[in-house]
Amino acid sequence: TTVVWINDDTVLHTVQSIDEKGGIIGLFNSAPLSTGERFAHNFDEEGIYHYFCSLHPWRVGQVTVR
Secondary structure (H helix, E strand, O other), X not given: OEEEEEOOOOOOEOOEEEOOOOXXXXXXXXXXXXXXXXXXXXXXXXXXXXXXXXXXXXXXXXXXXX
């Protein structure tokens, strides 16, 4: 499954993978994305994958792959 993040905001954002406790892991990590830029990651295994914006750490999300 490929997931694409698109920055539709007017400020930079990143997509940084984290573990269940919020610790940064190296599974997927975007460069800072400007308005309109995209970042894609292919998930090969089922699971729940957590992420956040390293520039705005209160912006969190998760991807569920089944």
